[in-house]
Amino acid sequence: MKKIDRKDFLKIAGGAIAGSAVGTVFSGAPFISLQWLVEWTQDQHVPSSGLEKYLKGVCEICPNKCSISVRMIGERAVKVETSNSGCPFGQTSLQMLYHPDRITTPLKNTGSKGRAKFTPVTWDEAIKDISSKINGIIKSGKNDRIASINKERNLSSELLDRMVNSIGSNHSYYEPTLDTLTAGAVGGMLDYNFDDADFILSFGARLLEGWGDSASISKSFSRWKERKVKFIQVDSVCTRTASAADEWVPIKPGTEIFVALGIANHLIKKKGMGSGAADFGAWSAIAGEYTPEAASRLTGVPAKKIEELADALSRAKSPVAVAGKGGKAISSSSAEIIAVYGLNTIVKSRSVTTKQNVNFAGAAPIQTAAKFLAESKKCAGFDEFVKTKNFDMLIVNGADPVYKSVYGKELAAKLEKSFVVAIMPLVNDTAAYADYVLPSITSFESKTAAGDPVVKPVDGAIHAGDAVLRIAKMVEGLQQSFQWKSYTDLIALTGKTAGAAGFSFKGDILKKQLADLKKALGDANYSLSLVPIEAPVVGDGDGLAFPYAMKVLGSETFSSGKLYVQINRETAKKHGICNNESLKIITEKGKVGSVKALLTDSVSPDTVAVPMGFGHKFYTRYAEDKGVNPREIMNDKIDPLTGTASWLVTRVKLS
Amino acid sequence: MIINYNNLQLILNCYSFEFCLKNTFKEIRSKLVKRSIVLITIPFIVFTYISFILFQKACDYGMNLQAKKMEPFNHKTHTEKYGATCETCHGYDENGRFKGIPTIAECTSCHDRKGPATSKDPAQPLKKPFLAKHKDTDKPWESFARQPDLVYFSHKVVMTAKFEDGRLKSRCGSCHGEKGMSTSNDKIKGKMLMGQCEDCHTALNLSNKCAVCHD
């Protein structure tokens, strides 16, 4: 046998290596390790399992408080089951509950305001600091310079109202909603009975896009289809509601009121109908100028169509005329709300009734409060307050006035100079200016009239009502009127309503607003009209924080970081705009941009349809820096009755 | 494109093939090649065998996911002496979910925390010293046969499936082995492989479509 030399050794080694390779492959180890490698590199997550059960809960995303069923896996809530009676906003409530950007401890502003730079502090520290600030303001005799802005009427907002009023300030406001607007114009909330109605005429009210009680309206809508109820939408853009309606009456933007007046004219003149209200005479005299022909010239709707609508309205047994332009974000001038509500009273509709919110009674204000309450005048609404009043301290409860007011920029400047407390689960554009952000819990974590919370509250967050209570208890002189231990004691007391006061037609308001409107429509410098539209689930902007909202949006709304505005093809041709072109929208107030043009014939000529709800600066990682906020440039004329800037019409040009 | 018939003929005669075979064998016979083949083949076979065994062991170890043995348990005495069936301890929740490992609370439904250590009366609940170490909610054993993640599997449905004549299609032992007769808590199986499920499905003429178990 030959000795093993270097060459042979190489051969042995080669054989060994080849052998190991083959053996390894056939043992299956490489495949299993690859599988592990796949799982490891892809971070394959397996949701933990647990016992399945369904719990009853209340959706508090909007004031309608639908009851829902929540699917639980162990202690986790995994699904909202609405069983054909929910709304898309309610479906996102789990995304709110488990939002990664939820704040779990009070935050104190460090550094300059408007940057959303916070450091966590303890609850005791925060409450002590806030209440000592309030005590200081009371001591210096500026009680009426404390104000509050609420998102909507609920337990915590009533409690906050009570606290602010008890201190001696009138300035507790709500973000503009259908309720606040109608309360200003008509003197109470309107309660529509859509289920029994047999004719629905909507003046720009996007009933199927979040308007009012969206869950019950969708149910009514399918019933209308079955009962063959006529549903007519008067709108300047072919929105979702307009297309789902039986008939869409296209009009020139902002001219809904002229259609209403034309119909009223026809009803009064031709049908001899009327109302017994006090100043109906003065009002009908003004409306008398708008014959169907005159209205037709202003709106672009054929006179015959207006007459047809009037006839149908008068013929119907229980017709409903609906005002309040928009879906989740609603705006309308008081003249328009009165005109449309007027139609209901003229045809004596049984389906529309009024009611009023009632705060729980028994406040014991501090001694000096009465004097301040008498002296300072309460503004008619939220925008008027933001525009005209100054304040030393503002408590924001869930609301986002910096984003949602047309005076957002002015408000931000005022917030920089004052002490701001924000109570909310997610930091929004307003909270970015706050000195303290107090984390509040969401609907599934709070006890409601329906029963116990669905899930345990997030550590560190408490109910907004509890936060208000804790502050109030530290304010000198307020202790006896805030003796409740926790918000749970108040559940039965809040959310009460009563019948509304009398309704007046207010002819003078109509006259003034019509003059303004005509002037705006005749503006040759700004030849286009801005019409806000709403994307599904995003609504008026609150929904954008929830990433699943993006799953619903199509390329006609928001795509690849760009907001699309819809422009009529003819108009675009006239202005030399091509599809997908980047644009800036300019009004007298300023400009926003850039947005992209989407040419479609589904909007009327001379109209720019801009989606609402985009353009947040601070509102979780999902909503930040997405698109533009058209409110920055919208019409800021304040309506004297509602105290809110109405979007009657905003004239714009494009560049 | 021009077919050369002469060349084709050559191919048909297997000229080149034969030629090369002859030469190849001649070379193989030479000592040089023989020695090389031995030198390469032997380590090849040896190392194939070693690495095969080694890596298969390693895979088995890994697939067991290192179940810890916490408390000893004798299945055999429980099933033989006291007539317990698998379901006695590893039953179902109300919604059909398999309970898996029983909690101490279920042990104490037969055993007693305070009873005597020994007794002649078989009905007398006996005291088990290790119970003192645990709370009622504890599960002092770990699962020895794990279903892989991403599989939808209902024990109840499998256990209630019957043939036409009323016989059950599966027993616990079909997948878990004769665990009921074991005296130790040794592992029987690691992660169950999909092939095992599929084999039974095929044998019992059940659907083997993907969505039957996966989602």
Next chain:
Amino acid sequence: MKKIIDYLKNEFNSYSKNIRITLMVLFALVAGFLIFGIQILFWGLGYTDMNNNFAMGIWIIGDLGLVALGGGAFFTGFILYIFRNDKLEPLINSTVLLGFMCYLFTFILLVFDIGQPLRAWFGYTYPNWGSHLMPQSMLTEVVWCLTLYFCVLCVELIPIALKHKILDSIPVLHYIGHYLHKLMWIMAAVGTFLSFFHQGSLGGGMWGVLYGKPTWFRPHYFFLAIVAATAGGTSFMLLIPKIAEKVMKKKVAPAESFQSLAKISGIMFIAYTIFRIYDIVVMSVKYVPLADRSFIDLWGGFFGIWLLVVELACCAGAIVLLNLKKFREQEKFLFYGVICGVVAVVFSKFDAVLHGFSVPNFPWKGFTGYFPTIQEWVVMLGSFATMALIYMWFAKYMPFFPHLEKEKHKEGGN
């Protein structure tokens, strides 16, 4: 270490300026290929411009093109070994290498193209074979045939590598190389058989079976792709040695080899063009109307009907320039002819992918555009650059062109 650097420096400086620039560009592309390749493999396909509608992009064009052009290797081998057209012998080494690299980089691009490269082996362990002899999924067939044919090409490549003077001096390797070379006709036969299937399946069958999509659905697409590969592949196998000839300024093969291959390619182009015209006619009168569309409406959007026009024009060019002796024997026209041939086949793949994906699925949607991102370009061009470098290396250091060797011997003898 320093020695190596110096060596490389000297080596690099020994080339002419043009070659140096080319080399720098190629190496830059290879470096980019590595960088962006890592990005794609580690962070996903989001960096490409492919999307849910335009699900495959430039890489699949690369795959289809490489396989079709590399398919020339099987056809050339087939003509040489089975039909015994010995005139092609001087080109076969280059052909085999080109085929090998085309298939290798098809694999590489496929690995980049799939979302889970770590699961690529599922194709072998869980193939969708169905209940029949033929696999159910065209992609399964592609994976298997590509693999097997790739192995065949490896075997074919070995004798070329073994001919290197260092390796050739080892007796065992010399014999292995010699006998493998003798057995090459078996390889050619097996390769032809395998290549027949995957040419058809990747180039045509894969698209032709998609019966939901009117742009692609036609049962004869399988065979069209095979004919396209034989026509365009042979052109490609001619083009690359021609370029090598230009770059090296030496005659790499006798003129009659080129002429013979050009003639084959020209004849195949006649067959391909006839088939393609039949295909267009059948599409427009039979298959597209099945889906309520008209053939001409499918040609819209960004790429438009120009893809088809260029393809047919190039086909015509290839037929004229490669079949007429007058043109073929002129160096310049031969060169234009083979370029036409390669472009025609590559454009037929553009047509399948770019046009096929851009066609809207819903009447209310428009044609989709596709603009490959830098990552996609660099990965694709980087792999081409790697191929070019490998080919250059072989041409320089390997006994690659037997004709050249012979010439050298003659010179030495004189």
Next chain:
Amino acid sequence: MMKDMENKMKRRWGMAIDLDKCTGCGECAVSCAQENNLPIFEDDSDIPKKMTYLDVMRITNDRDAKFPDVKVAFIPKMCQQCEGNDPKNPQPPCVSVCPVVATDTGDDGVVSQIWSRCIGCRYCQVSCPYEARVFNWWKPKYEGSFKKSLNPDVSIASRGTIQKCTFCSHIWKKERDKAVMKGELDINAVLYTPACVSACPTGAMVFGDLNDPKSEVSRLARDNRAFRLVHTIDQKKPDEQKKFRAIKNFPNPKVYYLSSKQWIRDLMRFK
């Protein structure tokens, strides 16, 4: 489901969507996302790469009409669960092309997709004429506490895999389990409702068994308002239909759309 399958499943699940009732509110899509653990990408507004099973498509007839005759409608589009030309041997365009058997037609006619098997070649996506299959172009993210709202019945996909709607077939499995617990062993007796259908606030979506002639969905499928997406084969005469089906080219979806509006049908035709 390890269940007695000797008396093969008789169910053939299908869906009917009444476009007259659909308001495009998007609740179906959100509910679907929640139920099926849909991943969250950094920028889901990148619509061509968006990950959603149920796409609420906005269609408008401004191709054929001018303002003010334009109309808008919404088409919720999910996987159409095609079955090809032979209902006994369902052959959707996507199943046969998968190289690794990651997708499969179930016994109940639902086209399943197993993401842990998928290699991400996207061939099925290419074959789908309805753009119903979506690809995870980026790594799916469930940031922080979003992980708490994940449904354990649906596995989570990794990057680079295809996902699609499976008619929430995991809900059927759950319902069948519940039935077994009650002693009900006939799986064909168990019905279920997918997440999108149970969420629809207007009741525009109806789900059920197409094999059962008495079910609401099969009644609607036979309605003369019914049509299927894009392909107009249904509107053709029976002998013509037969001719068309002889050449295998019709995916034959099991999702029916209903509309009384002629313009929607007109829009289904390519121009």
